[in-house]
Amino acid sequence: MEIKQQKISLPEYTNVDRQTFLQDIYPLLVDFQRKPVVLKGLHLGDCSTKWTVDYMSKTGGSKEVKIHVSEVPQMDFIRKNFLYRTLPFDTFVKRAAKEKHTEFFISENEKYYLRSLGEDPRKDIADISKQFPQLATDIHVPEFFEKDQFFSSVFRISSPGLQLWTHYDVMDNLLIQVTGKKRVVLYSPRDAPYLYLSGDKSEVLDVDNPDLVKYPLFSHARRYECYLEAGDVLFIPALWFHNTVADGFGVGVNVFWKDLPSECYDKTDTYGNKDPCAASRAMQILDRALKTLEELPEEYKDFYARRMVLRIQAKAYSANYE
Numbered sequence: 007m008e009i010k011q012q013k014i015s016l017p018e019y020t021n022v023d024r025q026t027f028l029q030d031i032y033p034l035l036v037d038f039q040r041k042p043v044v045l046k047g048l049h050l051g052d053c054s055t056k057w058t059v060d061y062m063s064k065t066g067g068s069k070e071v072k073i074h075v076s077e078v079p080q081m082d083f084i085r086k087n088f089l090y091r092t093l094p095f096d097t098f099v100k101r102a103a104k105e106k107h108t109e110f111f112i113s114e115n116e117k118y119y120l121r122s123l124g125e126d127p128r129k130d131i132a133d134i135s136k137q138f139p140q141l142a143t144d145i146h147v148p149e150f151f152e153k154d155q156f157f158s159s160v161f162r163i164s165s166p167g168l169q170l171w172t173h174y175d176v177m178d179n180l181l182i183q184v185t186g187k188k189r190v191v192l193y194s195p196r197d198a199p200y201l202y203l204s205g206d207k208s209e210v211l212d213v214d215n216p217d218l219v220k221y222p223l224f225s226h227a228r229r230y231e232c233y234l235e236a237g238d239v240l241f242i243p244a245l246w247f248h249n250t251v252a253d254g255f256g257v258g259v260n261v262f263w264k265d266l267p268s269e270c271y272d273k274t275d276t277y278g279n280k281d282p283c284a285a286s287r288a289m290q291i292l293d294r295a296l297k298t299l300e301e302l303p304e305e306y307k308d309f310y311a312r313r314m315v316l317r318i319q320a321k322a323y324s325a326n327y328e
């Protein structure tokens with residue numbers, strides 16, 4: 007069903023330097039008021055002009071990369087409608103830039119998505135300066151955070167039209183659209199009750215034509231939207247949901263950085279999407295509480311469950327949250 011929903015356009019800022027970002031944008035956005043913004047005209051280095059398909063494949067080399075391959079443009083993590091395959095980086099870039107393929111895994115119209123990983127993805131964090139040192143010299147990442155806050159830098163390379171599932175990450179993020187264009191739809195963490203979550207992902211992938219019979223509350227989620235052109239940078243605050251559609255072939259790099267003290271994050275997280283330790287511990291305790299409620303008959307369980315919700319609302323909800 008197509009929904010007639012109002013879009014909230016993201017604010018755009020041009021030529022922002024570190025001081026302006028930290029003084030005028032970031033502090034305004036802390037205390038639960040952090041909002042995504044589009045940054046234009048930032049100095050990103052030569053990547054904006056250099057990173058053609060030809061140059062990327064020559065300079066990136068033939069290092070093996072693990073890619074997502076799907077038959078349809080909507081890549082859906084929950085329904086797992088894609089395969090993981092491995093290709094040399096140069097071959098992958100050339101294939102991803104094309105609409106139709108003579109060599110393919112599933113069909114000639116298949117779509118690709120690369121989210122680059124660390125050397126050993128179970129232990130290592132993606133850092134393009136380590137996995138793609140030569141390409142990394144072409145990109146200048148805006149220095150809006152301290153060096154020790156850096157978590158990862160990740161290649162995001164998509165086939166034309168590829169739509170990536172709606173999800174949140176747990177770290178602040180600068181998504182740099184180096185070449186190509188991308189539409190990004192975002193939802194506030196506050197609208198989580200309307201997004202039908204399964205872990206860090208929303209079941210609502212098709213945000214333009216959602217199944218409102220299955221997901222009736224989705225129409226309450228406020229839709230923030232921006233259209234990134236080559237050279238634009240999107241600041242995505244931690245916990246903000248995002249869903250992207252590549253308009254044509256495009257290369258992006260995103261940088262996650264730690265907003266919380268290092269020890270708050272899960273040490274085993276190499277992706278930047280595992281909930282902070284205290285949050286997952288609290289969730290486990292909640293699951294135990296729910297199990298305990300099972301000892302009561304329905305009527306009592308319902309009454310005490312509602313009281314628990316009221317207590318959570320009174321004690322843990324922020325008043326300072328629009």
Ligand SMILES: O=C(O)CCC(=O)C(=O)O
Pocket residue numbers: 162164170175179181248250251258260
């Ligand atoms: O570039 C994309 O398509 C998705 C990017 C993303 O999910 C991220 O930067 O966290």
Ligand SMILES: [Fe+2]
Pocket residue numbers: 173174175248
């Ligand atoms: Fe993400």
